[in-house]
Amino acid sequence: MEAFDAFIVIFASGIRLAVPLIFACLAGLWSERSGIVDVGLEGKLLTGAFAAAAAATFTGSAWLGLCSGVTVTVLMSLIHGYASIDQRANQIVSGVAVNMVADGATALIGNAWWGQGGRTPQLPDSALFNSIQLPGAYTLHDTPIIGPIYERLISGHDLITYLAFLLAPATYWVLYKTRFGLRLRAVGENPAAVDTAGISVRGLRYGGVLICGVLVGFGGTYLSIAQAAYFQPHMSAGKGFIALAALVFAKWRPLPALATCLLFGFLDALSIRLQGTILPVIGSVPVQAIQALPYILTVILLAGFIGKAIPPKASGIPYVKER
């Protein structure tokens, strides 16, 4: 029973850690499926977190925090989009620039406004997205197995978390069942085919980039005003990069992306949980090794051991008609 409880705790924590990954990963999916590589997810998560916390601090409203977080990341995405789509810039360079600016600007502005080394003041509960109890969580409390699973794994998360889990099937549905989805998949593979079918390549790619901005804004907001109650410099802590790894691992498909992000979230939770514990045989747990697992798994995948990860063919390549 104790082991079961421990599992529940790790799983619940894994879910919470997976949420920003899911948003960032699906954000990257929308962008790359349209043909725009986005290595700036990390910077956008961070800036989104900052903008959300700042707005929540000023207004005291979590919802205005969310609006602010999303608005800022959308603007950043559009800048990346303008550079990549209209100016045909190198998308990696543009993404790296986003990351560098985000890293510096958030700390700088945070420090200028509040001192405290860039940290925002602690937010009150009223300015956060709080966990909600699903109906029946209390009644099931004493049922064995199902009770704790329902109460602590399924119930008790905030709205943004539930949204994250709905997002993957929604992405799947839009991508594979709608006109927009078909066109978006096509434009990431062969923009000339889309162009000659009489569809605007530019419009579709801006669409993909825009959705990317919205989603990653949710992820950033979650970091600062749902998971934590403040913004802190570097608080995205590489999640944007892990999300990119997850995207590769999931082979750019939405449902596997959700599963991969959950896996990576659980690994993260596990490594936190095992920090400092001494296990029989192994001894002190090599936490860093667990933290590195997402990257190691991705490298193993890329090396061709777990199927083949083929990116959208035109991703990263500006569409140029006249040589």
Added chain:
Amino acid sequence: MKVDAVPRPPAIELIGIDKRFGRVHANNNVNLKVERGLIHGIVGENGAGKSTLMSILYGFYEADSGEIRVNGEPVRIRSSREAISHGIGMVHQHFMLVQPLTVLENVMLGAEGGPLLAAGASEIRAKLAHLGREYGLEVDPDAVVGELSVGLQQRVEILKALVRGAEILVLDEPTAVLTPAEADQLFEMLKVLKSQDKTVIFITHKLREIMRLTDRVSVMRLGEMVADFETAKTSPPELADAMVGRKVILRVEKGQAHPGEIALEARDLVVKDDRGVTRVDGMSFVLRRGEIVGIAGVAGNGQSELLEALAGIRPLAGGEILVEGRVPPPELRTPKGMRKLGVFHVPEDRHRMGLVMPFQACESAMLGFHDDDVYGAGILFDRRAIAADTAEKMEHFDVRPRAPLLKTANFSGGNQQKIVLAREIERNPHVMLVGQPTRGVDIGAIEFIHKRIVALRDAGKAVLLVSVELDEIMALSDRILVVCGGRITGERLPETCNQQDLGLLMAGVSEREHAA
């Protein structure tokens, strides 16, 4: 056919179309009139501007100036959407398909019939089934396009246009990728379209197809429309002269071969492709100095793998290769090693293996010979020497324009091929392996390339020629080996065989059945 009292306006009229790409004047004040219900051919050398003109009609490029009329009405076509709405459909020279999507999804793209796919899908399925029956264009709608043969992919392209209700169908070099049987099928289909009063514009380099299929033919040269004929009143030589602007000899002039010692010998070669499938399955032959041996066969019957194995690019899974009577040591079984032994290679696919498109021509012209002293000793290249060396090669091979610093991609197909040939032939090979030397190349350049290959033979070199063009094989070879399914199904002399005979061998009908 009923003659209308009022003459019908032409389906397409292009007036004074002008288009520049940077410094290249791709279309210079071009006029073209295409009558409704006819098959209209367009011929011209590589880079003459045929594809550009058609892409302007299809709204892919926008003309710098000029007017387009469809059925007599002046129209503005600024995007493919507008072209489609005027009933124009196009099958591009390089297919515009999304490889990982299914046939159905490719056909639906841009004609989905609503924001949700499910609604339009059944309608398109029904249309595909109907068109498949009507024109003999059956394709499995759920097949993934990337897994289809090129012939079937082309069907998908045609279906895309027909589903959108195209009344005017433009086909840009459709037969370049087809087997003879597939091409015949295509022609039948085009005739059905014509019988339904649809208009077809047909671009090709093969004059035989023009004579067989078209009602009228227009000739482009260097961005201009230079001639317009009724097909029945013209002839291949006349067309060829108009295309090139001088007298062209369509026939290869070559004297008797004087085969000497054996230069290259293959014994029971077995070669596998990247997926481990056996593609060359026990081939044995000899190649002598001073002769051209042609390898005939439908594309994909092991020719590519054979060439790559001989050139040292692909390892042997069995058998052995002898150069000058000896098996080269393993360390020389690399492309570089084989070159050292005098075995040079002009790859079949110049875009994939022969050239680096974004490089300058002079950089492409030294690929594989970087160590050569003429390019400078030590660590740094001598850029001036490289350019001078390329300029000389361009002079010898009549590469146009003579611009060593121009990007490789900006040369036309024929001129790109001349750059590859110049690079290899100028180094004085003992054995020359040539793959598809004239694929997608215009007749002026074909004439030139054929002459050089014959000259190489006359200089006592051994030439192995792989081509899917039977005409080319028959014209150049001193001996013909026919391959099918990775085996040699027969050997013939060009003087004593005909196309049907070779066609049967290519289809794998063995010698014995053949005789019966």
